[in-house]
Amino acid sequence: xxxxxxxxxxxxxxxxxxxxxxxxxxDLEIIKESLRLVPSSYGxxxxxxxxxxxxxxxxxxxxxxxxxxxxxxxxxxIIICSYININTSHVDDYLSSILRxxxxxINEIEAFGNSMKTTIDKMKNEEKYKWNKNQAYIxxxxxxxxxxxxxxxxxxxxxxxxxxxxKLLNLSDQNLSASLVVPIGYRHKEDKVQFAKKVxxxxxxxxxxx
Amino acid sequence: xxxxxxxxxxxxxxxxxxxxxxxxxxDLEIIKESLRLVPSSYGxxxxxxxxxxxxxxxxxxxxxxxxxxxxxxxxxxIIICSYININTSHVDDYLSSILRxxxxxINEIEAFGNSMKTTIDKMKNEEKYKWNKNQAYIxxxxxxxxxxxxxxxxxxxxxxxxxxxxKLLNLSDQNLSASLVVPIGYRHKEDKVQFAKKVxxxxxxxxxxx
Numbered sequence: 001x002x003x004x005x006x007x008x009x010x011x012x013x014x015x016x017x018x019x020x021x022x023x024x025x026x027d028l029e030i031i032k033e034s035l036r037l038v039p040s041s042y043g044x045x046x047x048x049x050x051x052x053x054x055x056x057x058x059x060x061x062x063x064x065x066x067x068x069x070x071x072x073x074x075x076x077x078i079i080i081c082s083y084i085n086i087n088t089s090h091v092d093d094y095l096s097s098i099l100r101x102x103x104x105x106i107n108e109i110e111a112f113g114n115s116m117k118t119t120i121d122k123m124k125n126e127e128k129y130k131w132n133k134n135q136a137y138i139x140x141x142x143x144x145x146x147x148x149x150x151x152x153x154x155x156x157x158x159x160x161x162x163x164x165x166x167k168l169l170n171l172s173d174q175n176l177s178a179s180l181v182v183p184i185g186y187r188h189k190e191d192k193v194q195f196a197k198k199v200x201x202x203x204x205x206x207x208x209x210x
Numbered sequence: 211x212x213x214x215x216x217x218x219x220x221x222x223x224x225x226x227x228x229x230x231x232x233x234x235x236x237d238l239e240i241i242k243e244s245l246r247l248v249p250s251s252y253g254x255x256x257x258x259x260x261x262x263x264x265x266x267x268x269x270x271x272x273x274x275x276x277x278x279x280x281x282x283x284x285x286x287x288i289i290i291c292s293y294i295n296i297n298t299s300h301v302d303d304y305l306s307s308i309l310r311x312x313x314x315x316i317n318e319i320e321a322f323g324n325s326m327k328t329t330i331d332k333m334k335n336e337e338k339y340k341w342n343k344n345q346a347y348i349x350x351x352x353x354x355x356x357x358x359x360x361x362x363x364x365x366x367x368x369x370x371x372x373x374x375x376x377k378l379l380n381l382s383d384q385n386l387s388a389s390l391v392v393p394i395g396y397r398h399k400e401d402k403v404q405f406a407k408k409v410x411x412x413x414x415x416x417x418x419x420x
Contacts, residue, residue, distance in 0.1 A: 002240050004356055008247040030212050032417060036410055037218040039354060041368055045411050050418045057420055094409075101409045130340065134347045138366075141351020144249060146214055149359075156348075158251055169420070199304075199311045200246055201255050207242060208260045210267055210379075 004149075011148040012194060014155045014187045017073040021186035027150050028076065031184070034146040038139045042116050044094055046083035046132040047139060048176055050169065051076055057168075064164035065181065070155045075185030079165065080139055081176040082132035085125065091116045129177065136179035147184055157181040214359075219408060221358040224365045224393075226401035227283040233395060237360050238286065241394070244356040248349045252326050254304055256293035256342040257349060258386055260379065261286055267378075274374035275391065280365045285395030289375065290349055291386040292342035295335065301326045339387065346389035357394055367391040 001009075023031075035049055052058055053076070062071045071077060083090070095113045099106060123131065140156055147154040158180065165171065165178035187194050211219075233241075245259055262268055263286070272281045281287060293300070305323045309316060333341065350366055357364040368390065375381065375388035397404050 004240055004359055005243050005247070008244060008352075011249075013249065030214055032413055033215050034218060036413055036416055037215070037408070038351065039221075039223065039366060043409055045416070047416065048418060049416055050420060052420050054420055097411070098409050101407050134344065137344050137347030138351040138354075141248065141348040141353070142218075142355050143351070144348075145352050145355035149214055156249060197311050198247070199253055199308050201307070203242055203246055206246055206255070206257065206259055208258060210260060210262050210264055 007148040007151075008145070009198060010151065011144065011153070012196075012198065014070065014074075014153040014183075014185075014191060015193045016188040016191035017070055017075070017153070017183065017185045018188040019073040019075075019185075021075060023075045023152060023185060027152060030150060031143070031146055031152070034142060035139055038135075038142045040135040040138065041131065042094075042119075044086065044090065044116070044135075046086050046090070046135055048081045048083075048174075049139075050079040050081060052079065060168060061160075061165070064168070065157065065160040068157070068159070070157075070183035071181075073185075073188075074153075074155070074183030076183070078143070078182045078184060079169070079178050080136045080180040080182065081171060082129065082136045082179045084129050084132070084172065084175050084177050086120055086128050086132060088117050088120065091120065133177075133179045140180050140182065143182060152184055153187045154182055154184045157183070217358040217361075218355070220361065221354065221363065222403060222406075222408065224280065224284075224363040224395075224397045224401060225403045226398040227280055227285070227363070227393065227395045228398040229283040229285075229395075231285060231396035233285045233362060237362060240360060241353070241356055241362070244352060245349055248345075248352050250345045250348065251341065252304075252329075254296065254300065254326070254345075256296050256300070256345055258291045258293075258384075259349075260289040260291060262289065270378060271370075271375070274378070275367065275370040278367070278369070280367075280393035281391070283395075283398075284363075284365070284393030286393070288353070288392045288394060289379070289388050290346045290353075290390040290392065291381060292339065292346045292389045294339050294342070294382065294385050294387050296330055296338050296342060298327050298330065301330065343387075343389045350390050350392065353392060362394055363397045364392055364394045367393070 058072045065071045268282045
């Protein structure tokens with residue numbers, strides 16, 4: 001079996017974390033760098049990642065996360081936030097970043113910039129957030145894979161009260177909304193779910209070849 | 211530098227594929243198995259993956275994909291489709307699958323089943339598709355990582371005419387809609403983008419630690 005498949009079979013949505021085990025600095029840096037490298041539509045990266053270390057804050061997040069124990073017990077808690085709005089100034093910042101990074105002239109990316117601006121201008125506000133929220137799920141997919149390769153557990157969560165998160169963390173004022181919550185750390189030896197067989201559809205069910 | 215970071219730096223959204231290079235059967239099996247193992251909300255897997263080998267069909271998809279050459283030139287073309295609708299019968303199928311896979315009694319998963327059904331019943335039709343489409347992006351994130359680890363190129367695409375895809379492939383009748391298109395294969399040595407420096411925000415820009 002290839003390592004990738006072994007890693008992905010090893011992982012599961014951990015229910016109970018061993019709160020005594022902490023992710024090492026070096027591994028956390030790999031996870032952060034992986035999140036930084038996540039691709040996004042046009043490369044705009046309309047995301048922020050909040051890492052919550054504060055015990056006090058995690059205790060406050062727990063009741064607005066259906067009291068799931070992973071919120072407080074996992075080694076680290078990552079909140080993937082998406083931009084609520086995105087506009088031409090974000091595109092301009094991005095274009096400046098491209099110019100700074102690559103030694104090219106503005107006219108080489110002008111058409112690309114205009115195409116992004118036209119796309120964004122046409123979108124309604126709710127479409128913009130929906131689009132930005134989609135990008136959060138790409139980050140989630142990459143994060144899960146990275147964690148599994150590092151043999152770090154992760155529990156992807158859609159089940160939390162996003163409005164209460166936004167209020168508690170003052171996110172709306174920063175043009176952000178909490179899209180996904182991902183406790184990461186190490187499974188507790190008493191978490192029975194780790195021993196349950198993974199349930200997945202068969203390849204025959206999932207794939208169509210044309 | 212850790213292998214994961216090296217792999218993720220190696221990848222880029224390939225613009226021009228070398229159409230003479232084909233993904234080996236063994237690697238394709240790893241990619242398919244990785245997609246099969248992608249996590250999803252509740253584990254419902256409201257997705258299908260279409261792999262288009264037919265040259266004729268790929269020629270037809272190209273004009274409804276802004277004539278992007280990757281559609282025809284990449285080794286393989288994956289269309290990630292989401293269920294349009296999801297209902298209690300999908301939940302029942304899933305519950306049966308859990309029972310088949312794990313040796314447990316129905317009463318052990320009854321509460322879980324009811325919770326899923328309640329959630330789904332409350333959703334409007336457009337919310338259901340939005341939810342299912344989100345799951346397609348998790349698959350995309352995992353797929354990109356898996357491909358990078360195998361040193362296989364991938365080009366995530368939102369830029370295609372989903373309505374025309376659905377029509378051409380007769381997807382609506384199968385309760386499906388095309389969410390994402392991902393040509394995969396090997397970069398052409400003439401693709402200049404591979405030599406351009408990767409543009410990403412800094413970790414300082416992207417991370418907030420609380």
